[in-house]
Amino acid sequence: RSSSQKLHRHESSITKLRMSAIGFIGLGIMGEGMAARLISQGIAGSEDKPLVVWNRTTSKCTALKEKFPDKQVIVKGTAREVVEDCGVVYSMLSTPAVSKIVFEGDDGVLAGVSAKTSIVDCATLAESDMKGMNDAVVAKGGRFLEAPVSGSKGPAAVGSLIFLCAGSQELFDEVKDNGLNAMGKASHFFSTEVGYGTRAKLVVNSLMGTMLAAYGESLALSESVGLDPTTMIEVIGQGAIQSPMYALKGPKMIVKDHAPNFPLKHAHKDMALATEMAEKAGVEFSVIGQAEKVLGSAKDDSELNLADEDFSAVFEKIHKDSKSQFSKKRMA
Numbered sequence: 001r002s003s004s005q006k007l008h009r010h011e012s013s014i015t016k017l018r019m020s021a022i023g024f025i026g027l028g029i030m031g032e033g034m035a036a037r038l039i040s041q042g043i044a045g046s047e048d049k050p051l052v053v054w055n056r057t058t059s060k061c062t063a064l065k066e067k068f069p070d071k072q073v074i075v076k077g078t079a080r081e082v083v084e085d086c087g088v089v090y091s092m093l094s095t096p097a098v099s100k101i102v103f104e105g106d107d108g109v110l111a112g113v114s115a116k117t118s119i120v121d122c123a124t125l126a127e128s129d130m131k132g133m134n135d136a137v138v139a140k141g142g143r144f145l146e147a148p149v150s151g152s153k154g155p156a157a158v159g160s161l162i163f164l165c166a167g168s169q170e171l172f173d174e175v176k177d178n179g180l181n182a183m184g185k186a187s188h189f190f191s192t193e194v195g196y197g198t199r200a201k202l203v204v205n206s207l208m209g210t211m212l213a214a215y216g217e218s219l220a221l222s223e224s225v226g227l228d229p230t231t232m233i234e235v236i237g238q239g240a241i242q243s244p245m246y247a248l249k250g251p252k253m254i255v256k257d258h259a260p261n262f263p264l265k266h267a268h269k270d271m272a273l274a275t276e277m278a279e280k281a282g283v284e285f286s287v288i289g290q291a292e293k294v295l296g297s298a299k300d301d302s303e304l305n306l307a308d309e310d311f312s313a314v315f316e317k318i319h320k321d322s323k324s325q326f327s328k329k330r331m332a
Contacts, residue, residue: 021074022179023052023082023089025102025109026123027060029260030149031092033156034122034183035064038090041159041182045071054082056102079105083112083119088175092122094266099123103133115141118171120179122163124148124205124270127195127277134167134194143168145175146194148201149184152262154248156183163187164204166196199277206274208245209267209311210291215246216315219253224324229254249312258306258313267311268295294318 022044024035035053038044044051050072053061061075076082079102083089091109093099099121103109109119110133119137121130121144134144144167151161161184165172172189180187190196215236222232233250236242252258271292278285298317299307306313319327 020049021052021086022049023054023086024092025054025079025082025089026092026094027053027055027064028092028094029153029263030122030156031055032060032064033153033158034090034092034161036067036157037159037183038179039068039071039073043179043182045073047072050074052076052082052086054079056098078107079109080107080112083109083117084114087116088118088120088171088179090120090122090179094123095269096123096125096129099125099129099133103136110136110140113137113140113142117142118145118168118174119143120145120147120171120175122147122149124201124266124273125198126273127198130198131194143171144194145171146197147180147187148197150201150204151184154261159183160185164197164200165189166191166198167194168192202270202274202277205267205270206288206292209271209295210288211243211245212249212267212311213291213294213314213318215250216253216312216318219250219315220318220322220324220327223254223330224322224326249310253312253315256316258309258316260308260310262311263308264295264299264311264313265307268292268299271295297321 022038024031024038027035035051039051045068052074053064054076055061065073065075076085093102117137119142121133130146134146137144145165146167147163147165149161149163155161159182163180163184165187166189169189169192176187190200219229219232223229230251233246237247271288275285275289275292295311295314298304298314301317304316304320306316319330
């Protein structure tokens with residue numbers, strides 16, 4: 001009888017942990033800041049509600065644990081274990097290929113899903129990939145919220161991301177003010193049909209990439225015709241075309257500082273997906289389509305080796321392909 005009672009208590013404690021623990025899968029450029037916000041804002045990390053994490057590179061998990069030594073951060077060996085031990089699990093993986101492996105693997109996300117599972121996926125994938133993940137989770141009785149974010153490393157670290165959501169309305173209502181609010185400044189729910197969040201994200205990111213490519217050409221032109229680029233950045237920031245992105249990226253671009261906040265390879269991936277979406281929708285997309293080619297050319301330039309740099313590094317490709325005396329001197 002005593003052993004039976006102990007077993008019951010053990011099973012009860014596991015169930016309690018599962019319902020209260022918050023999971024986070026993927027502690028890369030974006031995920032590390034997002035997970036840290038869940039802890040610092042008191043959403044997770046307590047004895048009653050620990051943060052359970054997994055990352056392909058274990059050192060990222062260790063670093064998060066060391067950053068919050070007085071908080072409950074539990075590191076797991078597989079994504080499956082995180083899902084099995086948590087009620088709500090956030091996932092932020094870098095590419096469609098990585099997401100597929102982590103989701104479908106023997107020790108992946110889907111392997112751990114049950115009727116008590118709620119998955120909030122924050123990656124930017126193809127719409128069909130996101131729909132497939134939703135269908136697989138729902139088929140096992142779980143809930144799924146598509147929640148790609150607008151924002152990069154900086155906004156992730158300070159909790160000013162914008163979540164673009166679709167899927168389970170019930171799950172969205174539960175995490176909007178008890179999770180998403182710690183990581184973002186706004187959350188939008190587009191539809192109960194998964195795919196609409198991805199559509200919104202691709203519209204935003206394709207416009208952003210086009211804006212940056214055009215900005216790079218304008219700065220290169222300014223420099224090449226003898227205009228002081230710092231003054232031109234100031235001028236652009238004073239008028240109707242001002243943009244926080246221009247103000248942030250411009251001063252770094254002219255001194256070749258492209259430390260990655262949003263890697264070029266990921267920016268191009270999103271633009272390529274958006275171009276496919278526009279073609280499928282029958283929308284004239286020639287301006288953004290051309291910008292996608294510019295970013296793609298920069299990403300694939302083996303001499304410049306820019307793929308892992310910030311997407312502002314497209315500026316280096318613009319100068320390389322320019323024939324002005326300034327550009328030639330800058331690239332020398």
